[in-house]
Amino acid sequence: MSTLQSALLINLVVLITTLYADLGTKAVNRGRLLRPLIVAVIIVPVFVHTFFGSGIGLAIEICGLAAGVLFGLIAVSQVQVFREPEGGVVSRAGRSYAALWIGLVVARSVFSIGATYWYESELGRFFFRHGAMPQDIPSIVANGLVFMAIAALLTRSGALMVRASGQR
Template sequence: MDASVWIVNIVVLASVLGTDLGRRKVGMARLLRPAIVAAVIVPMYVKHPATSGSGLVLELAAAALGLLLGLGAAALLKVRRNPSDGVIYTHAGVGYAALWTAVIGARLLFVYGSNHWFTEQLGRWMTQHQISVDALTDALVVMAIAMLLGRTGTLAAKRRTAVTGHVATGASAQRTQVVR
């Protein structure tokens, strides 16, 4: 596997932790930034996506796992509406950072292990299942991007809920609303 997996994972981790840790305003730029990151990363690093067979199954499974992990991360991201000015913001703490770091660390450990610890076993498995190195690399990149987009899609939905929940509550607008 090449450096693309390392680069994508480090960019995703830095992007997520840099924009989510602590108390952060949820604006359109924050919601669009991950889509822009995906639009740049996918064409740059997913060069030969599998279109059939086990490689395609692996890539789709990695995308599904990434999406589920993104939803899990989003569950740790609290969304609140400030009653005084109506600003929507998030709060992410240690658990959120730990999940992202553990997932990305595990992916990077797998990449390292595939090059240094279990190269022969992985090569045999890939040959038996007719999975190319490109398909495996693409699967890891797609998993990272799917996790990022899963988190962002959920954040957008929570933001919408916080906005519409405030309008619907009327008199209770004086309290800070939390969307879990």
């Protein structure tokens, strides 16, 4: 599977998992909050083959993590969390939440396609100028995107858990 195919597959898995778990009114329970962790445990070993401990690779991984955390916090701000009259804690997410996730996935997909077809050489030169070996560039880009996706999912779960615990 090519790097582009991997990126598009991750985007699709993240989008479907998140929208399935959150759209509408859903109970906030352990399974719902742990599902993204399970997705992360599956995705990271399959799609991340090299971790970069220094240089531009590490910087891109950190930026991906930071962007994912920020996005996860913004997305979960679009979710209402409340206690039902029966006593259970539920969340409700609608069109604005879905639009944010769809927008993120479209932006990530367009970036991945562009990195493969439209500005591959410019991106390669940028990374090479910043110390990346040419053979590492696809892994650096993939790691940044994977870390962003996983951080967004896990942040969404963590923030939802914190908000739900305030309703108990």
